[in-house]
Amino acid sequence: MGVCCSRPPIEGDQPQALPGREGPGPDKTLHTADSISSNKSSSPIRVKAGLSDSPSFKVQPGNGRSSLFKASPVKTTSPVKGQSSPKRSAKVMPSEESESTDEITSVPSEQFTAAFSPSAVKVAVAVRPMLEFESLKGATDCLKLKPPHLVTLPPLRGGTEEYRFEYDRVYDMVETRGDDALFGELVAPLVARVLQGFNATVLAYGQTGSGKTYSMGSTADPQQLNGRSKPYGVIPRALVTLFEGLQQLQADYDVATKVTFVEIYQDDIRDLLRTPAETAAGFQPQARMVLGSTETLPKERGINIRENSEGTFLDGVREMPVRSAMDAMTLLQRGNSIRVVGAHNMNERSSRSHVIYTIQLNMRKKSQPRSSGRPTSGPAFLRSKLHLIDLAGSERQKDTGATGQSFSEGIQINKGLLALGNVIGALTEGKGRKHVPYRDSKLTRILQDSLGGNSETLMVACVTPSSLSQEHTIGTLRYASRARSIKNQLRRNDQDLKAAMTSALSTIHLLPCTIQHNGVANVNEYFLTSHIDQAGSNILEATLRGRQLYGAQLPVPPGYECHVLERQQQPPQHTGEAPASWQSTASASSITYWKHDIHPAKTDDIPRCYEWLKLSEQIAADVPWQEVEAAVHTSQEPAATLP
Numbered sequence: 278m279g280v281c282c283s284r285p286p287i288e289g290d291q292p293q294a295l296p297g298r299e300g301p302g303p304d305k306t307l308h309t310a311d312s313i314s315s316n317k318s319s320s321p322i323r324v325k326a327g328l329s330d331s332p333s334f335k336v337q338p339g340n341g342r343s344s345l346f347k348a349s350p351v352k353t354t355s356p357v358k359g360q361s362s363p364k365r366s367a368k369v370m371p372s373e374e375s376e377s378t379d380e381i382t383s384v385p386s387e388q389f390t391a392a393f394s395p396s397a398v399k400v401a402v403a404v405r406p407m408l409e410f411e412s413l414k415g416a417t418d419c420l421k422l423k424p425p426h427l428v429t430l431p432p433l434r435g436g437t438e439e440y441r442f443e444y445d446r447v448y449d450m451v452e453t454r455g456d457d458a459l460f461g462e463l464v465a466p467l468v469a470r471v472l473q474g475f476n477a478t479v480l481a482y483g484q485t486g487s488g489k490t491y492s493m494g495s496t497a498d499p500q501q502l503n504g505r506s507k508p509y510g511v512i513p514r515a516l517v518t519l520f521e522g523l524q525q526l527q528a529d530y531d532v533a534t535k536v537t538f539v540e541i542y543q544d545d546i547r548d549l550l551r552t553p554a555e556t557a558a559g560f561q562p563q564a565r566m567v568l569g570s571t572e573t574l575p576k577e578r579g580i581n582i583r584e585n586s587e588g589t590f591l592d593g594v595r596e597m598p599v600r601s602a603m604d605a606m607t608l609l610q611r612g613n614s615i616r617v618v619g620a621h622n623m624n625e626r627s628s629r630s631h632v633i634y635t636i637q638l639n640m641r642k643k644s645q646p647r648s649s650g651r652p653t654s655g656p657a658f659l660r661s662k663l664h665l666i667d668l669a670g671s672e673r674q675k676d677t678g679a680t681g682q683s684f685s686e687g688i689q690i691n692k693g694l695l696a697l698g699n700v701i702g703a704l705t706e707g708k709g710r711k712h713v714p715y716r717d718s719k720l721t722r723i724l725q726d727s728l729g730g731n732s733e734t735l736m737v738a739c740v741t742p743s744s745l746s747q748e749h750t751i752g753t754l755r756y757a758s759r760a761r762s763i764k765n766q767l768r769r770n771d772q773d774l775k776a777a778m779t780s781a782l783s784t785i786h787l788l789p790c791t792i793q794h795n796g797v798a799n800v801n802e803y804f805l806t807s808h809i810d811q812a813g814s815n816i817l818e819a820t821l822r823g824r825q826l827y828g829a830q831l832p833v834p835p836g837y838e839c840h841v842l843e844r845q846q847q848p849p850q851h852t853g854e855a856p857a858s859w860q861s862t863a864s865a866s867s868i869t870y871w872k873h874d875i876h877p878a879k880t881d882d883i884p885r886c887y888e889w890l891k892l893s894e895q896i897a898a899d900v901p902w903q904e905v906e907a908a909v910h911t912s913q914e915p916a917a918t919l920p
């Protein structure tokens with residue numbers, strides 16, 4: 278097995294000849310593939326080779342043109358107006374304004390190509406129907422909705438003033454009308470943005486039992502997608518719309534789509550895409566894997582939250598390639614089957630963890646687009662993420678009656694939500710306050726980009742109409758109201774290769790380098806590593822026989838994929854030859870660039886570092902053996918040895 282790395286064809290790109298080294302030669306750097314997710318869970322992944330014996334490069338020909346893409350139009354129904362369910366719930370007053378939402382078209386992408394643009398967090402309120410257990414307890418409906426923006430509640434005991442809140446949208450979630458309107462008006466436009474290379478987040482917040490999981494469709498059955506009617510819930514509908522959009526895009530772009538799915542349970546991040554065997558063995562996918570290691574990957578390595586120039590990401594989480602909404606839904610279902618849930622007085626299937634389902638797109642302009650007669654402008658690389666988040670519900674012990682394990686889970690849930698509230702508070706406190714306490718919990722660290730960072734964000738505040746929960750509902754509505762003042766800084770992720778290298782170089786130039794040696798070692802001789810937490814920079818420290826190395830983590834640039842390849846020998850055919858092919862057994866989302874003496878020259882190591890990245894047309898696609906061989910012969914560095 279080896280790590281196969283090459284670069285994608287980009288317009289005007291030249292093979293990296295690495296001329297005129299000013300700094301150290303190839304013997305003074307190491308590149309290691311990080312955050313590797315295995316495509317083969319059952320067999321251990323073994324990686325061979327350092328710089329000298331493994332890299333292979335595949336440079337695809339072609340210098341073609343392609344056009345700007347457009348997200349596919351999404352048909353939606355009109356918003357709910359002036360109607361309430363006989364069965365339900367909140368009273369709905371006639372709409373103050375009517376907006377046509379019949380067709381959602383993508384926003385012209387040119388508007389967003391340059392710097393960051395401010396984007397306020399949007400908030401929708403979703404009111405679920407009254408449930409039987411609430412009616413039986415004598416609850417009355419205490420919410421009045423005045424679509425599209427207002428919700429009012431009567432005064433609380435002893436008070437005289439009614440409560441009035443204004444949001445981007447308010448929805449009565451009775452039957453499917455609320456779902457249609459929520460999706461069409463607020464979620465579908467976000468999906469369109471994701472297809473244009475912007476990050477987006479949909480976050481469901483609210484009291485326990487208020488309908489977050491239901492509204493998000495987190496537990497939806499994938500078979501819904503085969504039915505005649507539209508699937509219910511934000512996640513299934515977003516996936517369907519996303520893949521419809523991708524189908525259009527694929528005329529001009531190669532797209533790789535990956536899913537990650539984690540839960541935060543008692544401030545511990547767990548991978549929900551681990552296999553049943555791994556679950557049984559208490560296994561978490563490895564935190565990172567190093568190129569050159571010849572050892573079986575360690576088990577039980579945690580998932581770490583890391584930052585790079587593109588924002589926060591989860592290192593060590595399993596990334597699963599998906600090619601359809603059905604694939605993505607199947608993973609959602611698989612993850613949900615191991616999510617921690619429990620019963621209490623307010624919900625017989627209460628989520629005891631926050632879950633974050635993320636779909637990542639990597640889009641690379643095709644060298645030979647299938648569409649014709651379209652303009653030739655448009656970014657070469659785009660990458661984006663859609664986070665779909667179903668938070669655990671805030672809860673009060675007197676309502677839930679939770680005891681024992683469930684009680685302590687409730688405390689942890691509230692703690693995480695409090696930290697989230699503090700972040701929202703800090704972000705909306707006006708100009709004086711500088712510190713935003715993202716680091717107070719894993720939830721807030723993961724949400725750093727979604728709240729105050731590079732993401733277009735929608736919070737769906739879920740509430741019950743029950744008068745028995747009115748006080749708690751007012752709390753939720755206040756929380757959500759505050760979130761509306763958060764201003765994110767949105768930027769299209771259309772960085773080209775040159776820009777990626779330049780920003781990586783500036784990071785590397787800051788690194789201290791303290792040791793010298795003459796060659797490339799088996800990387801497993803270097804490690805244990807430890808993370809040095811320095812303001813804003815992601816620096817790792819490693820030791821080689823008592824000497825110090827410093828490394829910087831670099832994201833795999835847009836449009837690239839980094840794979841660990843295993844050579845597959847096939848049965849001899851009638852020619853008598855046994856052909857071989859390379860198959861991806863693991864992929865990495867970042868690599869670590871190790872340095873140990875002097876600063877690299879611009880023409881030196883970083884370009885070569887990127888040479889190590891393997892672009893595949895589609896994740897996990899086989900790489901023909903001949904191509905790997907040919908690339909090795911043209912690009913491989915001479916072997917170097919340790920002193």
Ligand SMILES: Nc1ncnc2c1ncn2[C@@H]1O[C@H](COP(=O)(O)OP(=O)(O)OP(=O)(O)O)[C@@H](O)[C@H]1O
Nearest residue numbers: 405450485486487488489490491624627628669670
């Ligand atoms: N729009 C809706 N129509 C009908 N029933 C609903 C709706 N929304 C929620 N429910 C019902 O309300 C109950 C609680 O919903 P759900 O589990 O989604 O709440 P939750 O906010 O995710 O709770 P928790 O935080 O405890 O996990 C479920 O029985 C669900 O079926």
